[in-house]
Amino acid sequence: MDYKALGLKAGIEIHQQLNTKEKLFCHSPTVIRDSDEHYDVVQRYLRVAASEMGDVDRAAQEETMQHRLFTYYTYDTTGLVEIDEEPPAPLNREALDIVLTIAKMFDMTPLPEIHTMRKMIVDGSATSGFQRTALVALNGKIADTCRIETVAVEEEACQRVKDTIFSVDRLGIPLIEITTAPCMKTPEEVHDVAQYIGMTLRSTGRVKRGLGTIRQDVNVSIADGARVEIKGVQELDLIAEVVRREVQRQLSLLAIRDELIARNALVNGEVYDVTKVFAETQSNVLKKAKCILGTVLHGFAGLVGTEIQPGRRLGSEMSDYAKKCGVGGLFHTDELPAYGVTAEEVHILKETLGAGEQDAVIIVAATEQKCRCAMQMIIRRAKMAFDGVPEETRKMLEGGSTAYMRPLPGAARMYPETDVLPVPVTAEHFAGIEMPELLTDKVKRFATEYGMDDGMARQMAYSEQLPLFERAVAEGIRPVFAARTILASLKEASRAEGAGIISDDAVIGVMKAVEAGNAAKEAVLDILSACAKGLSVKDAIAKVAPAFSREELQELVRGIVSERVDFIKSRGKAALGPVMGVVMKEVRGRIDGKVVSEVLNDELNRIM
Amino acid sequence: MTFTNTDPVTVSFAGLEMEGIYISASGDNAVVKLKSGYNICVPETAVTAREGTPAPEKPSAQPLAQNEKLPLLSIISTGGTIASTVDYRTGAVSSKFTAEDILRSIPELAGIARYHTLQPFNILSENMNPAMWQELARTIYDEIKDGAQGIIVTHGTDTMLYSAAAVSFMLDTPVPVIFVGAQRSADRPSSDNAVNAICSAQAGVSDLGEVVVCMHATSNDTACSLHRATRVRKNHTSCRDAFQSIGRSPVGTVTYPDGKVVLADDAVKRDDVRLSLLDELEPACGLLTYYPGMNPSVLDAFKGYKGLVIAGTGLGHTGTDCIEKIADLVAAGTTVVMTSQCMAGSVCDRVYETGRYLLDAGVIEGGSMLPEVALVKLMWVLANAKDAADVKRLMQKNLKGELDVDIRGEN
Incomplete structure (x- = not known):
């Protein structure tokens, strides 16, 4: 594929844990615990808060569509700051110095004062509902082809144990966030730049090692597509594949857009209660549901089920949106009959909703409230198909395909961290930072x-x-x-x-x-x-291996040689090898082979 | 060049040109909000004015929709963390929200009651004083007289217990008066303000009929405790469950999110007492914590005071070398009340010799009263008692649950 012709633009954000003694804003050690060792739990809700400019972040708003009670595991290595029960300690200077070192290695300019911000994340992964983050330096170089826009120091989030249960041991470990410009034009370049940055980070000797200690987010767009941020690529080897698959996805979505327009397709947003259609159904999912709602996507037949990247269809995209409302997923007529839904039921469904050959029907099953919410999300995503590629934050799935997470966050998610004083970085301090060898x-x-x-x-x-x-x-x-x-x-x-x-x-x-x-x-x-x-x-x-002295060796060799005088005399120099073998059997590991060979040679010379 | 907040500016720094919005000065530096939302700090010389539209005005707030069928609660806002937001002047958190802002940011409140909101003052609670307690009590009284079926007072947590206790003594209330605050500022997603406010509204429409403090029962967002105003202390500087009832259980619990209110058997119930207000206070009262080795002349600082509460050691003691000065104060007309630093338990100055000397010096035993509560009560008693004997009688009588029992007189 000619990526340059497609107008591929990619940038990366690398998050690397720093190997500091203490966390970024508290004195807890930076150790990861086994979640079975937790000794207490705390339960909290999170609400969206407006930025200081009075705006609400759309990504944050979407994350809180469900009022979820989060559970946090605490440990004897975590304290009150991690559970948001105490104001943060001042910024950890050890972490800041590591970040300044890395900034210097990329030839960046440090800011004269470091101002800490709160970046709102209300998915439960931070007890406070935000991640503390501060820009440290701007504008660096990677090789000659690419540029680093910013480096920031920020707090690591909680680890998800499962569902709404999180573990606070990881929360607050310092991270460096390195953001490149969108300067990569091929998937391979993305790999190479990520690799180079990773190498530079490791050159400091002050970053954490092992799985999960470094994560790459990739920003990808193609001409006519849209910027999509893919989060959490943990393996470097997958990063190029993620980019390739995203290009494929954007191309497929653009093709679907063109086809929809050509077909004169229409999303009128009408929602119907079709619970009765499935009154006698054998489908396990539908049988249990209190409510089943359906909508017709006119002109979408065949397109909802079109694969847009391995294992993913337009239907999967709609399903991701629907899941924000707490439903398990959706059914669409491109994939039915299946999952226990019969051809007969599909026929009645289409007939009831007046759907024709060219149309697709989507149904969701759950409580009525969840269904209504999910239908709105599905209709929203269906309408986006006419624009091609929506701007989104996505998460990587196994193999390198991706699923929708939330809208791209905006500036409204940032709020000044009022509990942390600014930290000055003087020119002298920056000049005095030693750069490690790459x-x-x-x-x-x-x-x-x-x-x-x-x-x-x-x-x-x-x-x-x-x-x-x-x-x-x-x-x-x-x-x-x-x-x-x-x-x-x-x-x-x-x-x-x-x-x-x-x-x-x-x-x-x-x-x-x-x-x-x-x-x-x-x-x-x-x-x-x-x-x-x-x-x-x-x-x-x-x-x-009690050490064997030269004298002891000489004695041993003399004994062995004296027992084999005839053999040695008949073989001459060629006897060295076999006799050496006999000696080594006795002394291997207790004295250097070189010494054995010297002593043996001397002894052979003596008797010959 | 001077800029004002939200001016569009261009930052030239590190070989880059960046657009942003001017936020504030920081010494010789300027803080600018970039498009990404990050605030950065650069030398002020790197900032120039930019042509551009200033930040759009915030959309004007919709009028609050109120359900007229629901009971009427008054929200009286006095400031504090529950109503705080960032202040660009100092960069720190300050109180700026109004009661209306609270309603707007916590829409669930609209399903519990309808509200009348007012803000007699807006301060951090460390700046409260007895005159404000009086104004607060009058405001509450007026609201109840005007038909409020419950009162919610939003208040900074630092001195909330003083204000709540003061209102308890000044006001006889037939409806619940709920003091509520937050330990995490309202501008963060994890703020306890919403759960506390919602629970306080549930308590406000409940069958309760006394002054209480409503705050998180534990670190979890799942319940609030209702603490009797005369038996509560802030026992932690920062935790959500900082407020604890001392020497008794809370008078009620409100669970979240179901909003269920469970009241203790001995909670004062709605309409048990008739509305009345006795809002006089004698502000010339002091509170002194005795410490080992304290120079007795410290007591001279209270000369001329009408009342002094001592938080003594253990059962209620000071060093014997202080007794003479205490006797002097009493002789000069200062009422001296003894309480204990132990918080829980009663004062008893009849066990040890020192205690007996203190009694001889004219000290009044404060029983199980918390030192802060005893101070507020003393202000009220001194302003309302007929004479010295009446002061002693009232100080030792359980008026609003501040004492476990009336203290038995001994002659």
């Missing part, structure tokens, strides 16, 4: 300076154990040996069944013992495994 530069340096092959250099630079490696090198351990120990032995020893945590000090201790000749490098894995079971480095070496 991981890509580190990879190059490890290869040239340390003689690592490219694979090892890359693996080491991107490893979570990079700080341990850098410490080891600083303490005089040979880089390649350190990298091998950390990437292979340490990993294997930590993964073994029943293995406990092996401290950095222990790893360094083992490597130092090897470097000093007090342990053989062949024994590193075994020693580390013993450390993982709780032994000190000294005890682990003594137990697993």
